[in-house]
Amino acid sequence: MSDARPRVGRKRSQEARLGILKAALELLGAHSYGELTIDAIAREAGVGKQTIYRWWNNKADVVLEALTEHASAVNPPRTESLETDVAAFFRATVGLLRGRGADKRGTAALLKGLMAEAQLDPAFAPRFQAFIDVRRAALRSVLVRHGCARPSVTSAVELDTLVDMLFGAMWYRLLLGHAPLDTAFAKGLAGLAARALTAPR
């Protein structure tokens, strides 16, 4: 199953790999995603450009891996309230709670850049898609757990639509920035979702 091909030759340098991811995040802390450059990453990481191109296709791939590496595992809390769970979910996704150092600008800028890149580079889209799908599945499981499992109430299609509405609203605000992505918003979102689920047909 595993293609254990690289048995000979020098092994991939983890130092270089982590250095590149770290450099990407640090540069994203100081400049916008659009200003990020493979050249700059290589310079900052003290690495040859070829070492980046050997393992990634472009800066979007690097940033995506930096994000997944950096992001803690997606295990949303299992509380009683759907509102709380959804809010926690958004917090985890957008990184409302800023980290230390390089994370100054939050994960938001990073996510926006990746979404932009997925639009401009068709080759990157599926990789970004896969990242997104994990989140979608997680949110979906939260909704299922909160009592939308009965087919009589909500069909699978409706469930997917609801996931799109929730995540869609989040991304919409994230991308456009016309309104804050705060807890109140998450609560309102969850409330509307709950009412949609419990309303009589």
Next chain:
Amino acid sequence: MSDARPRVGRKRSQEARLGILKAALELLGAHSYGELTIDAIAREAGVGKQTIYRWWNNKADVVLEALTEHASAVNPPRTESLETDVAAFFRATVGLLRGRGADKRGTAALLKGLMAEAQLDPAFAPRFQAFIDVRRAALRSVLVRHGCARPSVTSAVELDTLVDMLFGAMWYRLLLGHAPLDTAFAKGLAGLAARALTAPR
């Protein structure tokens, strides 16, 4: 208010202006937004690059103007059913009904490109925002008309959240392409929205 500046000298060539917008749309029909280039637009339109930069800031501005020029006025139908109205709205926005010629790939690619640009170019973001706001206001007015005006039922904040959910879901699918943006989706969306509005607190 009116800066009556261009009183002397040659007048702006409408031929050039329309040629540029037309060239941009035609090129977008053949290639992706990311591949679009100011140089290519100028070449295709038989125009000097300076003529473009004199009136627009970058390709995103050109494309945005081409879109607004091209897009028919936003006047969604006023039917009895919220579902129908929402579906019509989406059709008008995304251009589900493909046009002829340059519009082969639909407006979808164009919108995705503009959203991407708004993420990467901070200067373009507000202009794109303005374009978006018009749509948001229109959808909001549709919702209001369909009986969500009573403060007892839905607060203004909730209404905004609902708009974000509807438009968000649409953009989410548009940008990620994980599911079709068809009429069924529009109907499902509208149905969930209606139930959220009518459910008991």
Next chain:
Amino acid sequence: MSDARPRVGRKRSQEARLGILKAALELLGAHSYGELTIDAIAREAGVGKQTIYRWWNNKADVVLEALTEHASAVNPPRTESLETDVAAFFRATVGLLRGRGADKRGTAALLKGLMAEAQLDPAFAPRFQAFIDVRRAALRSVLVRHGCARPSVTSAVELDTLVDMLFGAMWYRLLLGHAPLDTAFAKGLAGLAARALTAPR
């Protein structure tokens, strides 16, 4: 005959052109030809790389033009003695007399580099050839003037061979550096040539 094509558009910047040639010569004064870089020339000249590639094919072309621009016209002195003329010719070619400033290392290094490039880059060879041909023709005319015109004495083929011997010896010493390229050498060369011409068959 003259392709008077570029009638519109910005004209070629002579400032840039001369700046590039000057930068190339200055860098050659400080480093060897092999160390010379298009990047460095562009940086030194304060010029975009594309401006170099627009008018030249590679660094060899730049250096060749810098050399011809810099070299004064080839008009060897017309003295009575063949020895003197040949010596003067070599002096003019190799640049035994060092110039001021950028010419510190003499033209020698430059010529060696161009000859090397002509071996490595087939596309450059004919351009270098043309440069060489001018010199060959000039030396040949010197020989003719000094009494080798009588077909009874020297055939055209022999004359060519003699030119190859004279220039060949010069280049041989220039390229290998096993012996000095001084006036004594030039005199000895001319003496042997004169004897070869005047010897009985």
Next chain:
Amino acid sequence: MSDARPRVGRKRSQEARLGILKAALELLGAHSYGELTIDAIAREAGVGKQTIYRWWNNKADVVLEALTEHASAVNPPRTESLETDVAAFFRATVGLLRGRGADKRGTAALLKGLMAEAQLDPAFAPRFQAFIDVRRAALRSVLVRHGCARPSVTSAVELDTLVDMLFGAMWYRLLLGHAPLDTAFAKGLAGLAARALTAPR
């Protein structure tokens, strides 16, 4: 004198050594010297790059060794005529008679490449010099044998100059390719040399 260092450990693989030299020559048969690459040699020879760098400094060193390995010993024929000897000498040097297989393009391309490298790489120059010196000494001995030994006729300096003229002419034509390096040329060269030696002062 002998640095009996490698007393323990694995011995140098002659298979690898010969494979590298063979690969270099074969690649030189198919491409120009300038296109030759250490990477390509290693790949073609099925050898690690380090194995090349352990024993040679760069591709010029490899090619030079391939040449000396490949070249038959320099023992020019001792005939009565100076013309014949010189012609034979050139044939042996340039390899006018093409070999079979890898030698398709003759030794010419190889020699040109080495001369070019000697100009660009100061570290390689002396090694190439040594190769050249052997040839020079051989040609010189030929001239001496043919009666130029009497100091009354030709001084040592003049003899050196004559060698430079002969070899110089050959290299000049080899490098520039403006005229063929055939037997007629060799004969003409030898004839002029003979006349220069026998002419009265």
Next chain:
DNA sequence: GAATAATCGAGACGGTACGTCTCGTCTTTCC
């Protein structure tokens, strides 16, 4: 026969120049 040591094929590494591309500006000539 184990320990030591040097070589081997493989291939990743840091570095650097390459030649191309697009950007947004500037200059020229024409209208």
Next chain:
DNA sequence: GGAAAGACGAGACGTACCGTCTCGATTATTC
């Protein structure tokens, strides 16, 4: 003064080799 043409400075792109390094495997020698 606008427009078409096109050169300009700037700088990132992705590729190609360079010469070095790290692997694990393979011979030799030495203890």
